[in-house]
Amino acid sequence: MKILPLASSLLAVATVLLPAPTRAAAPAAFYDWTAPVTAAPGTLLRSEPLKADWLPKDTGNAYKILYSSRNGMAADGNVPVSGYVLFPSGPAPKGGWPLVIWAHGTTGVADVCAPSWMGPRPRDQLYLNTWLKRGFAIVASDYQGLGTPGTHPYLLYRPEAYSLLDAARTVLAQHNFALQNKIMIVGQSQGGGAALAATWAFPQYAPELKVKGAVLTGLVTAIHQDTPEQNEKRYTTVDAMDPAFATLRLAGTDQAIHPETDPTSLFSENGKKMLEVARTGCLHDLFDEAKKLGIKTGKELLAADITAYDRDMSHYFELPDGHVSVPVFLGTGLADGMAGTTGQYGAALALCRAGSTVQWHTYPGVTHNGAVNYSLPDSAQFTHDVMAGRPVASSCNNLTPPGPVQKPAPYIPFNQ
Secondary structure, eight states, X not given: OOOOOGGGTOOSOBSOSSOOOOOOSSXXXXXXXXXXXXXXXXXXXXXXXXXXXXXXXXEEEEEEEEEEEEOTTSSSOEEEEEEEEEEESSOOOTTOEEEEEEEXXXXXXXXXXXXXXXXXXXXXXXXXXXXXXXXXXXEEEOOTTSSSSSOOOXXXXXXXXXXXHHHHHHHHTOTTSOEEEXXXXXXXXXXXXXXHXXXXXXXXXXXXXXXXXXXXXXXXXXXXXXXXXXXXXXXXXXXXXXXXXHHHIXXXXXXXXXXXXXXXXXXXXXXXXXXXXXXXXXXXXXXXXXXXXXXXXXXXXXXXXXXXXXXXXXXXXXXXXXXXXXXEEEEEETTOTTTOSHHHHHHHHHHHHTTOOEEEEEETTOOTTHHHHHTHHHHHHHHHXXXXXOOXXXXXXXXXXXXXXXXXXXXXXXXX
């Protein structure tokens, strides 16, 4: 038996309940690339200095980038993808800064939700600043279709992996960027799944990248494996999901797979209102709209049977196997009621069974949001070891089910 597509519906997985950054009504012309993308994946299309009040405080130089990436939803062809790169303040070390590839959590599917445009949440600003203080430059992708033309293939592993890896290729190719090809892949929530996908894919897709390890928190993924489904229906079916995340799945995920389908044909009247918000607003706007409409589950969005629309989700969601070639740090808050905890345990189990090295840290009373920064002391030691080429302790011989989701503990930053 295989795990059902956990990523297909672990949509309550974002940087939520945090203040939304102030943003303009629409992305600037920087993101608008209408010509065919003929340059090889990992080619810089344009860049500009990035000046914003959301930059982490220890940022030195910062740039917004637009680059070519392989279209993860097609057999061939490239697409433009946007993102940004941050450098630590102070002089670069000999050989250049090592690099973090940062994979962000759920923001939405509308172009205005691109993190390079609206900025990361305060939680992630603090987290990224810690990596800057550790002496890493950071390249962050908005992912395919977020900010740039086309539908954002929300949570689909190929386009997310390609977007991340091609972002690293792009910045490493710039001679004016003081970088060395020594890489950590880091992600949270949706970005945890994206980071794992990139970690899985780089030996085949971008073997020139010298990835040393991966740090994942609040992991949302789907791995083809022989363990039973571990998650409640509220994490695994549209009908039972939070309506905001169900809308993102239908408007982003499913629409990217089935662009020939008019999504409005699937929605109820309230669902159509949610769809309109998803097309112009971000996750917090969907929460607000669902509250305004008084709807509580994805079932209330639907006016049609979505079986056919949903029929081939697994092919696009599931990693084919759980074998990755570098060590993986997995941080799970045991009060993670957004992504769930048993699904993260199932992912760790699948990775271990495939021969991967997994260091799994669990944090009592810590939530989905809280685990990001709470895990930093543990990920510091893990990162120090893998960057130095030292073996890391594996949890694969002592994995235990996490039990019911716990209540959040007080006094932990961002522990909503």
